[in-house]
Amino acid sequence: MSPDIPHGGNLTAARARFPEARSPWLDLSTGISPFPYPVPALPAEAFTRLPEPADLERLQALAARRYGARDPAQVVAAPGTQILLPLIAKLVPQGRARVLGPTYAEHARAAALAGHALAEEGAADLLTIVNPNNPDGRFRPRAELLAARPAQGLLVVDEAFMEAAPADESLAGAVDERLVVLRSFGKFHGLAGLRLGFAITAAPLARRLRDALGPWAVSGPALAVGLAALADEAWASAMRARLAAAAAALDGVLTAGGCRVLGGTSLFRLAEVPPGTFERLGRAGILVRGFDYWPDRLRFGLPPDAAGLERLAEALA
Template identity: 55%
Template sequence: MRNPVEVPAVPDHGGSLAGAEQRFPQAPKPWVDLSTGINPHAYPFSPLPATAFSRLPEPEDTARLAALAARAYGVSEPACIACGPGTQILLPLVMRLLQPGRAAVLSPTYAEHARAAALVGHTVGEVGAFEALYDADLAVVVNPNNPDGRVIAREQLLHLARHLSAKGGLLVADEAFMEVGPQEHSVAGDAGREGLVVLRSFGKFYGLAGIRLGFVLADQTRAAWLNAQLGPWAVAGPTVQIASEALADQVWANDMRRRLIKETARLDGLLSRHGLVIAGGTSLFRFVRSLHASALFQHLGAQGILVRPFRFDPYVLRVGLPADDTALSRLEGALMAFDAGAA
């Protein structure tokens, strides 16, 4: 038996209420969790039939899900789509589409891309300039970016993909937040091109992260390989049912985008009134800057409000959308108390 390879440690992420409980044991309940980029307004799916739980999903059901995803994301052929139980579990498989080489991740960003690339043998570097990706064999760009909302133009991404393809490389574009991003800069519709693989996450926009569903958009050969690696029944029956209904419901999606824009504007107004600089983000999360960010994180946590700090910069926080007026009022009260304490 071979010795197991050393597995890179899983980095901290937002959304851990168990961790928040340990850090702030005296915080009032319930928690207001603003530490993720998950839509607080979940898709209102229909009651599920008992067979969604008692039977394995039929191949036709999964094929229909892929077709609905193709239509939603602007992909010409459903055969260009691989469906998996969350983008997270797909990452190491995607990184295996290329033999181990030099991987570069445009950073700061979601930490799991670098970890997954290292896990399968790539030498990984995090770069701060888009141009530095041209020297890599495998390049990763999150677009819009998490946590700052940075957007790279579609033509820049396609130019990079062509450059990498010419030398046998690959660009992985993670569009987890593109449902609330500028659609003109999505490369999902270009996913059949050589040198380009696109990731799409279902749970964030639809507010259903717990059902675990993600998609890889790629040329048909790569998509077929990924589906073969995943095997039959990679996506659970209840997930297939829920996601198929949601992806077909464009009225809900369009209404939700408008709602999120309004709620983001209201949140921006509140944050700005209390001295926080809106430095970026999307309509699912705001990226704010403050000289007092570390102290504010501690203060909010003690008030039962969880936001996301970052090790790469002690002066920034990511703040998700409050789910309702009660959560917004608690945030406002906590910010007012922080102002008074700092005065």
């Protein structure tokens, strides 16, 4: 029985599918860090006033520094990278779009919404590559990606999980009018509900994206938290080490439970699993990410603590 929950994090669908499951649920279905950035106390003005343009400029400058962009004018802040996908797809005239996969399905959906014809191979006017890839963690070297830029089109590189990868492999510092890089804030900082993400591209394309988003695209609370978190390099460095250790511990539990780890990043692991594992975990109140096209594979997010690891180990045993 293949999983029929198309995205991670949908506990409502999981409860409907497994009504007798153990409670509370342990949600391992996303690649979101279970160790969130400590949200500072927010001033009332973050909620009561319209966001200040100067704060948005400061946020984009901090994002440029964190992600390695050459100029803050190349950085576009948005309420999550998801909302940027169809806007980016409209930066090029309607033509052929190709998404290297299997990968995050929303890229293909956004390209189709923008009027592009989806192609499985060959040249494309809009080429999208997720690096490191979701869900298998495949990593493509910087030189390979730069060589893949369409001559007359646009290469979109989704670096949603690059924060936990080698910083010098990011393409954020190499953007031009044929390259857009996406960076997620919520996954690494464990604050997906905040809805904050960035596009990095040549300044003229960045202006077009900002115009499409309109004023006040990023909320006051998201600005306040983003300003604090992106300035906190000590926390980011310590979190990279913590995530690597947590991923190694998860690998140990998966292997002991009869699964074969195939890849992933320090935010998620992809494993080959025995038949029926998705259903067995669901009945135990543990939600993981399954795939119709890979019935023998599951993606596991990081448990938040030792108790979560032990609960997963018991369910796999």
